[in-house]
Amino acid sequence: MSTEPELLILGGGCAGLSLAMQLAALGRDCPRTVIIEPRTVYANDRTWCFWGTPAAPLADLSCHQWSTMMVRAGRKIAFVDCAAMPYRMIAAADFYAAAQRAIAANARITIAAGERVTTAPVKRNGRWQVITSGASYSAATVVDTRPAAPAEPGGATLWQSFSGVEIDCDEAVFDPACVDLMDFSLKDTGRIQFVYVLPLTARRALIEVTVFDPMPLAAAGLADALEQAVAARVHGLTYQVRRAEQGILPMGAMAPAAPVDPDYVRAGLGNGAARPSSGYAFQRIQRWAAGCAARVTAGQPLQGHVADPFLLQAMDQLFLSVLTAQPASAPALFVALFGQPDAARVLRFLSDEGTLTDYLALIAALPARPFLQQIPATLQRVLRQRRMASA
Template sequence: MSFHSDLIILGGGCAGLSLGMNLSKFGEHTPKTTILEGRTHYTNDRTWCFWGGFGSDSEEFVTHRWESFSITTSKARVTRHCKETPYLMVSSQDFYQTAQRLISESPRIDLKRGNLITGEIFKRKGLWHVSTPLGEYSAPWIVDTRPGSSPLVHSSPASNPMLWQSFLGEEITTEGDLFDPGCVELMDFSGSLPETILFLYVLPFSKREALVEATVFGPRPLSAEELAEPLKSLTKNRLQGLHALSGRSEHGILPMGTMRNTGQMKQPAEDLGNDPSYVHAGLMAGGARPSSGYAFQRIWKWSQACAMALATGKPPRPHPHDHPLTRAMDALFLRVLSSNQELAPDLFLSLFAKVKPARVARFMNDQGTLSDCAAIMASLPPTPFLLELATAAGLPLGKRKSHVP
């Protein structure tokens, strides 16, 4: 069977469903849309967090909020209050349920679950063609949000991310009070893993319930199996002798580096190059902030802009380029982390201890001002950054030795 629509969204995850929800708001102006998702049903497989307080309507999905956070290293623990820009959490289970409900209410959008793509996607006579076991779908526009289809996955080694963020998390319930339900443990550098940056991330839901995650910044993505032992070790240390029951778990990888929409789709009928009617979007295509991996807010903002373009008859939009200053700061910070993993605890401690939380939140939310950027740069020790700049410029420095003054 053949099915035709105005738009095909490949992948019904965070990016695909966000775009579907925002398209549904345009009523009769919503382009006829088909969302193709391989899963037959949704599970609570992700937790997304971001800094709030900026008036985004994405905050309607929030299930937990915290007004303080902590950073812990072997040298010190810093706790900062962030009532003005609280740390917010979105449960994927609630997000998926809301998205499916809103999309089902639009007669112009059809979410097709359990629909795996088979064969090659190609363009012929102005229409993209996508084959699935249930039939062939065609449309003049495609937004591809599948992580495995991104140019990032198929890029050359020279264009790979500087670092990958990998995490394995588990919800636990302890036998006694342990957590401060009002304070996120943002980074606890109490463990180590060779040639990586390892820390524990804790989202407390009550004094006895929390999501604990082993997070690694490293040169390659790590599997759940590779992260199992670090998570076990970090959790054991955090439990301080208390017994805990384990609940659901989640695993993910995030690129830490700026990637652009540069992938080439195979087009046997026509050689169209980088066709603007086929857009990659989502986590692996610019949806994640390079220096932090935060993605939910960026994806939501992109989905609003992309939906507006499509509803007014324009081609789909890819994720926008970051501001040049932000891009430069992120790239330099990632190069320093990549070359000096041992400095990471002190760098993050210095950043969060010296800079007002609202400034950090604005910067993380792509709303940083020049003074915010200046404050962040001033909070960090200059030596490793100057050395990295000199190395990038090809200056002969001899053998490098990393240190924080």
């Protein structure tokens, strides 16, 4: 393993491995790359979901897909037909295995497993010096996929905290044809809280509790709600827990990290990959990684995630502003959003493929008053963030 690579990737999670897969496909044009990853073994510790056709990046890794989704708020239910753009699930085990196969096939990329960065990278004589628990590296370019800041109040407009378990039930209790995308049936806690169910078979499902709140919550803070959610689904039947997963995603960063240097690129979930209004990041990361590989081929420097267009930023921030100011309105808003007549519009919007016509239709489907009240503050926030990002 070279300690003087052309490229050093800090973090071998979704973003780091996605970039590595794209670079590995370049063959001999791949820069000499080392990935610094604290883990020694990759576990099946999470899932990534997105709406996409078979042509979507890494769609072939999907282990499940669904053509129908449901959003429930009390007696109001919106069923969404997403057959044209199925909701797909990729298991971490499959993604990690595919990434490791791609890396193993190109000798120009290696993973320094079990190593952790111990000091802040420093640039000397035009190269980045990075010290880890296992070695000292000198690289021309660094891609840092680690979170720029810890999850804490004020670090994002809202935090999406989730905790879930994949269970096997003794009897058939799940509908494997329909995803419970958002079920607001849990006891009211004064915060935006819903149950998310991915039915894998009639007896097996991933059940999660998700909270949107200015305060990030660890799994322990969601334990009681998760227990209630599972109990409501299994109806007293015996079940076994196969695995657990949890996480905290940023929804609308308050202050994007300023670029350190053109040769020091920040990327990944905590550095602009997550869609502010939803927290979805997988496909955005794939597009970024493919763009980086194209830049390598063209002899151009790598770059981080490109800012969303102004209108999309404004819509995301406006929606987050309403959720923050009026959390009690969230269930009705989401039912209205997913219940509008043309489901394809909302799916395109959530997948970053929306048109101006889609935006206008979605706005028309939502109650006007709460959004009108938040427009002035939202525009100020978006303009401030754009100025900071371009500084």
